[in-house]
Amino acid sequence: MPKPIAFALTVALLLLLPGCATQSVAAGDAQVAPASDSPGQPSFADWLADFRDEARSRGISQATLEAAFAGIDAPIERVVELDRSQPEFTLTFWNYFNRAVSDQRVATGQQLYREHRALLERVEAEYGVPGRFLIAFWGLETNYGQTFGNFSVIHALATLAYDQRRGDFFRNELIAALEILEAGHIEPVRMEGSWAGAMGNLQFMPTTFRAHAVDADGDGRSDIWGSLPDVFASAGHFLQNLGWNSGETWGREVRLPRDFDHSLSSIDTYPETRLPLSEWARRGVRAADGGPLPQAEVQAALLLPAGYDGPAFLVYDNYRRFLDWNRSILYALAVGVLADRVAGGPPLAAEPSAVEQRLTSEEVTEIQTHLARLGFDVGEPDGRVGPQTRGAIRDYQQSRGFPADALADPTLLTRLRAEG
Structure with a gap:
């Protein structure tokens, strides 16, 4: 996403393993006001009254406001806890990967890829993004629609906007969510998502939805909750807008020679060292099966997510589009590998680590x-x-x-x- 959108999805996704249900509470549970970060913070009721005035000035009708905020009279304590929580352990590559690209997720993705092949081909013809990548994003975001999260998006966003730690960011997302309701894309009771307000099959934040969601089935609504034509088209449109290169794939697993200079691997989130494939080949890098690298003048960066004795990947420009969607190296690699597996590609050649060496x-x-x-x-x-x-x-x-x-x-x- 453009940077604010990328951050929005990172908020919703980086703290969670893909495919694991967002921790959630029902809309009426645990409505205890969070501690104020400012001695002068107004009550939630006063804050909400002020926000409703702003929303009306932005074109949100009274009817939409009444429906959206029905029964909301206090923040959700659990949302604040999740927003402020820090992971106890670092997440290793294999710990993440074995869950994100499990055999079950691959098998389900392959089945859905076959089942929706005609629809995916239509979306690829429109936006240039192959269907295997759309399936992979769907699998990682919500385990193919199984784990939307069951927070009220409006209630969660109101909680985070009121909490003030990132109030301006979430206030903007809350306005966008109300605009989605005002436009009739979804009913308030169906607008459920993660604790951070990420929504539907794709876990789009409201501003992402507003900028990129598509009504592909022609019913006048962009329904990323219940319409797979809308889901796949919205994902393809989003990636196209991010700069997807339809002439390239995302990258590949590779094999390094014994005397390789590992300092050539990139360590920034967005890879900082990029060389032509021909140069990597000159330095002894081979395909994962031992064969030669493709003879194409593609710029590539080397990633070693589990260190020098783990898997190695050369990644291309489309890998950066994965990072624009979710600014996590592990997530981006999982998207690429899952997409390849969905299309019938082999498992990683590198052997998983026998011991999980996590750090606190x-x-x-x-x-x-x-x-x-x-x-x-x-x-x-x-x-x-x-x-x-x-x-x-x-x-x-x-x-x-x-x-x-x-x-x-x-x-x-x-x-x-x-x-x-």
Whole structure:
């Protein structure tokens, strides 16, 4: 998505494993006001009255407001808890991947791909996005429509807009959600989604829906909850608007030579090191089955999501479109691999790790503290493995003669502890 939209979906998705139901409560449960971040914060009733005035000034009718806010008289405490929660552990590639691209999800995706082939081909002809990718996004977002989440979108967004931590962002999403109701795309009782307001089969945020949703079945509504023509066309339209390149795929798993320079792998969310396929081939990179790379002058970046002894991927420009949808490296790789599997491609050639070596946030903070003490720039230790921390890890690895894969794992922590 353009950056604000990308952030919107990241809010809804990054904190959750794809295919796992959004933690939810019924619309009337746990309506306890969250603690105010500001001593001068108005009551929820006063805030809501002010917001309704703004909504009316933006063209929302009284009838829509009454229907949308019926029974809403306090924020949802659970929504605030989820918004402020931090993951206890870092998420490893295999921990994420084995759930995101499970055998069951692949098999279901293949069945649905066959079942809806004619519809998917029509959408591809219109928007240039092959159907296997639309199926993959559908599978990762809601497990093929099984897990929309059952929060009232209006109630969840009102809670987050009132909470003030990101009030302006969610206030804008709430206005967009009301505009969707005003236009008659969905009834308030059916407008359910995640705790962060992501909606329907695609988990679109309201502003994303407003900008990209399509009425493909011609009934006058863009129904991403119940109409698969609308669902697939909206996904294809969205990816097209993001800049999808219909002449390329997303990337591929590859095999690296033993003496490979792992510092060539990218560590930023959006890959920072891109070389032509011919240059990667010159450096000894092969297809996952040992064959040659395609002879095409495509710019590609190398990703090592599980470190130098895990799977390796060369990713192309369309991979960046996955990141525009959800700014998560693991999510983007899962979309690509699931799409290939749905279309009959083989499983990954790399063998899954036998042991899950996850780090707690406290252990990540300890790694950052050790690196800072040794003179490597991690910024402020915060328990999160971002690009700056990965860069510091790579610098440390290079200085000690280790493979420079920038991976934060228990082996790294053990080495740093040994250095005192």
